[in-house]
Amino acid sequence: MKEPQAVFSDYLAKSNLKMTPQRRLILDVFLRDDGHLASEDLYNMVKREDKSIGQATVYRTLKLLSESGLAKEVHFGDGVTRYERKYGSKHHDHIICEQCGKTLEVMDEEIEHLQEKLAESHGFVLTGHKMYLYGLCADCRKA
Template sequence: MKMDFIFDMTSEAAKIFVDYLAKNGLSMTPQRKVIVETFLETEGHFSAEDLLLLVQKRAPEVGQATVYRTLKLLVDSGLAESLDFGCGVALYEHAYGHEHHDHLVCTRCQKKVEVVDNGIEHRQEVLARENGYILTHHRMLLFGLCPECQKLRDKEEGLES
């Protein structure tokens, strides 16, 4: 496989992934390199299919199964998080090197907004302690209608003012 980019082995994320592979008796193959590099360069929420399309622009011979297997390794290594926003498709985002955040999800248009609220974060920690838990991680998804979809709904129902 011809690589037309340099995999930055000095990045902390790359080191974490390579160490994870080594601990599990796996190696960094050329296919994994292009997938990991593309993943690390891609921001936001994206599906395995979205990642496959980006990878195949660089390396057309990389297949769907290899992308899915590598995404699982990225999740298992702690570099990626798999999210179910209720749309029937797992979406992925960076888990390492990004500030923790929660999500607001529109149930109509699937718009996603990342939110950070220190008050909510503190309250979750208090709730865990009050119940004898030590939090290791968490995820909060809030579902509802975004402002644009509220307006559309009101217009459809003849409620607009």
């Protein structure tokens, strides 16, 4: 498996774009975080390391990271587009607290198998899926 930096460089080259120092820094900061980052979150993290990088540069680079297959958009129902690592990450689903926004990544082989069986029963072969479960976390239920 290629390093993410090489994947991104190759994608940029194929798109007739250059790997600028700003794009490299944004990529590096993105790869250091394992969470679900909104463009503003990533911008604030990048800004701590290089104050000259603008928010539009971060936003455009996140789109490039997504197009290159390194990142993917996730939507938790609050109107904010977030990004998480895609390249080299295993498939997972999300459980989201509707009150505090706490998000858990979960993987359940039985659910995955049931989804494949359901698709097959309707004549489909799954090429991918997204599952978001919403509810209240234990902390919010106590409050």
